Amino acid sequence: KQEVTQIPAALSVPEGENLVLNCSFTDSAIYNLQWFRQDPGKGLTSLLLIQSSQREQTSGRLNASLDKSSGRSTLYIAASQPGDSATYLCAVVGHGYSGGGADGLTFGKGTHLIIQP
Amino acid sequence: NAGVTQTPKFRVLKTGQSMTLLCAQDMNHEYMYWYRQDPGMGLRLIHYSVGEGTTAKGEVPDGYNVSRLKKQNFLLGLESAAPSQTSVYFCASSFPSGISYEQYFGPGTRLTVT
Numbered sequence: 025k026q027e028v029t030q031i032p033a034a035l036s037v038p039e040g041e042n043l044v045l046n047c048s049f050t051d052s053a054i055y056n057l058q059w060f061r062q063d064p065g066k067g068l069t070s071l072l073l074i075q076s077s078q079r080e081q082t083s084g085r086l087n088a089s090l091d092k093s094s095g096r097s098t099l100y101i102a103a104s105q106p107g108d109s110a111t112y113l114c115a116v117v118g119h120g121y122s123g124g125g126a127d128g129l130t131f132g133k134g135t136h137l138i139i140q141p
Numbered sequence: 142n143a144g145v146t147q148t149p150k151f152r153v154l155k156t157g158q159s160m161t162l163l164c165a166q167d168m169n170h171e172y173m174y175w176y177r178q179d180p181g182m183g184l185r186l187i188h189y190s191v192g193e194g195t196t197a198k199g200e201v202p203d204g205y206n207v208s209r210l211k212k213q214n215f216l217l218g219l220e221s222a223a224p225s226q227t228s229v230y231f232c233a234s235s236f237p238s239g240i241s242y243e244q245y246f247g248p249g250t251r252l253t254v255t
Binding site: 055056058060066067068069070073113115117127128129130131132133134 | 174189231242243
């Protein structure tokens, strides 16, 4: 059974710092990995998706990397801002029930990030 | 283009009552999903569907039923609600584009069972 772990569970840093959020997964047979952002009481916003054949994806100040063989991904946030405060979730799609990428996402429990002004 | 929408946004049920949550998507996606989110447990897959008329069980299917009679709609039913089903429910959809399978989420339904 796929398990996804996110470290740290919580992080508080001053504004302007660069930071790294970590995600690890136990089964390397994945279709893709998605990073999401969730604000309190809100839904999930997709930030980046890395396909299994890719090593990284970038969007603005965000960069996500994937090392499928070691079961690891990192989300790098450059020049953090108070508006980046949220919970960041990592999730993978595996080759489980249906044998294809239609399977649901397996989520980590998230990293709760606070950026201090 | 509304994306993924969920009805209702909030609901309070008494133990033993039944209800149906509606998910609708206007992106012509083949795949649809229901997840629940609980404190300390993260998001977990309840049921999913790979096409109209098909459904499959996820990680935590007990106490729920689903139907996908139309491609754009995915219904989640609670036949006899229990306090353990108090949660936030999210619907998602995706389309097989190459090997992407990116999932798009609705805003959630907050359900309290007393």
